[in-house]
């Protein structure tokens with residue numbers, strides 16, 4: 001089995017030496033499960049609060065729209081990672097040779113996920129700005145205070161989630177793939193490296 005890649009940097013968010021499979025499993029069992037549980041509920045609550053308190057708290061309507069945008073961004077993102085990127089990472093974990101995968105290099109789905117992470121960062125920043133750092137008005141109903149606390153928790157969990165992918169799983173998966181390709185090129189001779197087109201994406 002290929003070790004989980006280059007030694008993870010100190011701040012990957014994972015146990016040192018965690019395998020690609022362990023990282024993918026942990027991400028699914030914690031951050032992905034959390035988002036799938038809370039996103040629909042928080043979105044529905046934000047819409048209900050905006051409808052109920054529109055007159056005294058007009059700021060709730062644009063906030064509900066932002067929560068809707070975040071949900072629309074994140075739910076398909078989770079599915080793409082679970083159905084494409086994480087299975088690819090698990091294949092690399094147990095491989096003795098570069099696995100064949102319909103996406104080509106793992107850099108392709110990683111490049112797409114990095115773009116989506118940037119969009120999520122932007123949405124979270126807009127949400128923080130729209131709520132004065134998740135601080136509800138003193139006269140806001142208890143439900144609004146509760147919503148803001150839950151949004152602050154959602155932000156913190158999602159930032160940790162993205163950090164673990166950008167700094168833990170993604171670099172480790174690219175390093176594992178690179179090691180397999182180099183080993184395969186060495187076995188085949190000096191002129192038979194991987195397809196250069198696979199390397200078009202930036203590092204995480």
Ligand SMILES: [Fe+2]
Pocket residue numbers: 027031032078081161165
């Ligand atoms: Fe994820």
Ligand SMILES: [Fe+2]
Pocket residue numbers: 077081113117162165
């Ligand atoms: Fe992600």
